[in-house]
Amino acid sequence: MAIVNRTPDSFFQPGVTWDEQAAMERVHAAVAQGADIIDVGGVPAHPGNVVDVAEEIRRVVPFIAAVHEAYPDTVISVDTWRHEVAGEACAAGAGLINDSWGGWDSQLAEVAAGAGAGLVCAHAGGQAPRTRPFRVAYQDVTADVLDQVVPLAERAVVAGVEPSRVLIDPAHDFGKNTWHSLEVTRRLADLVATGWPVLVSVSRKDFIGETLGLGVDDRQTGSLATAAICAWLGGRVFRVHDVAQTRQVLDMVSAIRGDLAPSHPIRGMV
Amino acid sequence: MVIAAAVCPWPPALAAELTGPDADIQRLRDACAQAVGRLVRTRPDLVAVIGPAQVTRTWAPDSRLDLSVFAPAPGPASALAGARSTGQSGARSGDPALPPSLGIGALLLDQAGYSAPGRRVLQAVAEDEAPAACAELGAAIGSSSRRVGLLVMGDGSARRSPRAPGHLDPRAAAFDAGTERALRQADFHALLAMSPGMASELMATGRPAWQVLAGALRETRATTDVLYSDAPFGVGYLVAYLQPAAEPTAAEPMAAEPTAAEPTAAEPTAGPPQPTARPAPAPGREASR
Numbered sequence: 089m090a091i092v093n094r095t096p097d098s099f100f101q102p103g104v105t106w107d108e109q110a111a112m113e114r115v116h117a118a119v120a121q122g123a124d125i126i127d128v129g130g131v132p133a134h135p136g137n138v139v140d141v142a143e144e145i146r147r148v149v150p151f152i153a154a155v156h157e158a159y160p161d162t163v164i165s166v167d168t169w170r171h172e173v174a175g176e177a178c179a180a181g182a183g184l185i186n187d188s189w190g191g192w193d194s195q196l197a198e199v200a201a202g203a204g205a206g207l208v209c210a211h212a213g214g215q216a217p218r219t220r221p222f223r224v225a226y227q228d229v230t231a232d233v234l235d236q237v238v239p240l241a242e243r244a245v246v247a248g249v250e251p252s253r254v255l256i257d258p259a260h261d262f263g264k265n266t267w268h269s270l271e272v273t274r275r276l277a278d279l280v281a282t283g284w285p286v287l288v289s290v291s292r293k294d295f296i297g298e299t300l301g302l303g304v305d306d307r308q309t310g311s312l313a314t315a316a317i318c319a320w321l322g323g324r325v326f327r328v329h330d331v332a333q334t335r336q337v338l339d340m341v342s343a344i345r346g347d348l349a350p351s352h353p354i355r356g357m358v
Numbered sequence: 359m360v361i362a363a364a365v366c367p368w369p370p371a372l373a374a375e376l377t378g379p380d381a382d383i384q385r386l387r388d389a390c391a392q393a394v395g396r397l398v399r400t401r402p403d404l405v406a407v408i409g410p411a412q413v414t415r416t417w418a419p420d421s422r423l424d425l426s427v428f429a430p431a432p433g434p435a436s437a438l439a440g441a442r443s444t445g446q447s448g449a450r451s452g453d454p455a456l457p458p459s460l461g462i463g464a465l466l467l468d469q470a471g472y473s474a475p476g477r478r479v480l481q482a483v484a485e486d487e488a489p490a491a492c493a494e495l496g497a498a499i500g501s502s503s504r505r506v507g508l509l510v511m512g513d514g515s516a517r518r519s520p521r522a523p524g525h526l527d528p529r530a531a532a533f534d535a536g537t538e539r540a541l542r543q544a545d546f547h548a549l550l551a552m553s554p555g556m557a558s559e560l561m562a563t564g565r566p567a568w569q570v571l572a573g574a575l576r577e578t579r580a581t582t583d584v585l586y587s588d589a590p591f592g593v594g595y596l597v598a599y600l601q602p603a604a605e606p607t608a609a610e611p612m613a614a615e616p617t618a619a620e621p622t623a624a625e626p627t628a629g630p631p632q633p634t635a636r637p638a639p640a641p642g643r644e645a646s647r
Contacts, residue, residue: 135525222516222523222561223370223458225427267376267429274432301378 089125089165089186089327090118091291094147095139098132100292100304100329108151115155119162122335126159127186127327128152128177129167133262135218141172149176156181165208169217171195178203186327188259188289189217191240197247206253208287209240213263221263229268230275233258234282241284255325257287261295269295273314280322288318289327291334312337320345360500360574360602362400363508364393365541367595368409368462368563370428382590389586389597394470394509396599402507404477405467406499408567409459409511411482414495419478422468423461457482459511459563467509483566485558489550492566496573510571512564514594522592524561533560534594537568538587541598544580546572562594571600579603 092114096103105111115126130147131139139147152164165184166177171193174185178199185200187193190212200207211233213224226232237256245251256279258272269290272279279286290296296310297303308330315326315334319341328334342348371377372387397405456464460480467478481499483492500506514537515530516523522530533556540548549572557565579602586597 136520220523220525223428225370225455225458226430227427227455229430265428271430271432 089127089287089289089325090115090121090123090331091167091327091329092118092126092128093132094128094130094151095132097136098129099134108154111151112154112158115158118331119159121332123162123331125163125165125184125325126155127165127167128155128182129186130173131168131218133188133218135220141170144168144170144173145176148173149180152177152182153180165206169193169196171199174205175199175203178205184208184253184255186287188212188257188262189215190236190259190262191243192217197240197244197249200244200253201248204250206255207244207249208255208257209237209244209284210257210259210262210287211236212259215263221261221265224263224265224268226268229264229271230258230278233272234278237279238282238284241282254284255287256282256284257289260288260290261293264295266295266298269293270299273317276318276321276323285324286318286322287325287327288315288323290314290318291326291328291330308333316341359504359506360508360578361402361505362397362602363510363571363575363580363600364390364397365510365512365564365568365571365596365598365600366390366393366463366466367513367593367597368459368511369513369591369593369595370458370462372462373423373425373428373465375425376429382588386586386590386595386597390466391469393585393597393599394466394472397507397509398467398470398472400507401505402477402503403474403505404479404503405472405474405507405509406479406481406502407460407463407467407509407511408481408483408496408499408570409457409463410485410563410566411457411459412484413482414484414487414491415482417456417460417480417482419480421456421460421480422464423458424455427455427458456480459567463509463511481570483570485563485566486554487566487569489552489554489569492569493550493573493576496570497576499570500574506574508571508574510564510567512562512567514562514564514589514596516561516563516593518589518594519592522589524592526592527560529556530560530594533557533562534589534596537562537564537594538584538596541568541596541600542582542584544575544578544582544600546576546578550576564596575600575602 092105096106105114128148130144164182165186166182167186168174169187169189169192184206186208188210190210241254244254260269291311292304292307296307300310316337319338343350371383514534517527517530520526549568580600583599
């Protein structure tokens with residue numbers, strides 16, 4: 089899942105895809121590098137300038153339409169918590185709603201069902217959208233994640249979302265500190281064991297920066313290492329900035345797991 | 359009678375195990391250690407730690423902060439949701455955890471070498487407790503023993519900057535300045551007049567705890583040393599030490615009102631701390647500075 093942010097102020101490379109042409113070039117590159125899903129978002133996760141429904145729609149919907157026209161067979165996800173935005177985005181060609189805020193808008197599942205789209209059910213620790221964690225504590229963060237995402241997933245199916253289109257996501261750093269994010273990484277197998285496919289969104293995040301003592305521009309290696317671990321533990325979809333590198337990580341892990349044949353093994357057999 | 363009070367913030371980062379080296383947090387730790395050290399050296403016969411929490415209640419005096427709620431330790435691979443990580447305090451799974459405001463206070467007392475068994479009260483005050491109830495609680499605690507020390511845990515606004523946990527609210531700096539002014543002037547009526555709604559909107563956790571302090575000292579004069587006042591992470595941290603003036607008891611009317619420096623005829627003074635022999639360090643612990 090390649091991240092294409094239609095924002096001027098996201099945390100990594102702010103504004104790099106704010107211009108629509110730059111954004112489309114990013115999509116071309118991502119698809120060429122092996123992205124299966126293009127994730128389009130119009131609102132940064134951190135607090136800041138207000139982006140209302142109308143503005144969010146303006147930022148993402150026409151662009152989604154353009155991506156869909158260029159790549160009709162590529163899945164487009166819309167990174168939003170708002171049902172109004174999700175509805176418009178799905179009408180324009182989005183096939184997956186990527187809600188990182190854990191169902192803050194209770195109408196999202198109905199919109200997904202109505203559009204025949206998929207839905208990501210994430211754990212945000214009960215936080216309102218665009219808020220930061222403040223001294224957040226958990227007796228068992230993984231248990232809390234499961235207690236939130238599994239009911240969300242089940243409710244989505246009851247609302248009519250196709251079960252095979254529901255994903256769960258521990259949402260690293262959302263309502264979690266670095267220790268919590270490391271723990272949910274370590275215990276990703278518990279999420280995989282639920283049977284719901286797991287979305288992993290760790291790319292360039294602060295828990296990686298705080299682990300390694302590195303700024304956002306230097307977190308690629310840490311992000312790839314984390315993706316590798318999550319892939320080994322059974323994660324299925326990886327939301328990333330660095331598509332080509334992550335593609336290689338996932339293919340390598342798949343081959344090690346035995347899920348993917350190496351592309352050209354001949355050495356020692358000639 | 360309250361003989362001394364220390365006011366400290368309670369960011370979990372104060373616990374050294376939770377955060378790596380950080381110059382700002384270390385400065386804050388040093389200021390808290392200074393304030394709590396002074397409190398302990400007045401030799402109170404009881405220290406009441408006051409801290410905001412979900413519910414107003416006391417906790418067992420030997421309760422300690424369970425760091426695992428902030429920093430889960432890796433455990434054996436767990437099955438599913440039934441597995442719980444064990445807290446470092448050995449709390450059973452399912453037990454409610456000690457509120458972190460009290461946990462950090464207990465940690466500061468431990469680090470200052472205050473180990474009088476059973477002479478510690480851990481008093482949680484509900485975040486939405488009304489000012490009058492806070493004041494009443496403070497008055498009760500303040501008169502619960504002859505020499506009460508108060509360790510008042512609370513923060514100013516968590517909305518002091520764009521990168522603050524609560525982002526920036528332009529009212530936050532003035533709110534925190536008002537709290538500091540009230541403490542510096544020992545203006546306990548001003549503290550009691552603080553609006554719970556505004557404090558809550560500005561994510562200032564300290565409001566109920568400061569109002570307990572104010573209730574304990576309401577008719578008392580005090581001198582205040584502010585040891586730290588800054589918001590390096592966008593949360594207002596204030597560290598202060600308050601020295602109440604010595605009070606005559608009702609049974610010993612005085613001809614002239616005593617000042618902080620004058621001992622009364624029969625009551626032991628709450629004046630400058632007496633030099634005492636340093637307690638022998640516990641095995642494995644460094645002697646306190």
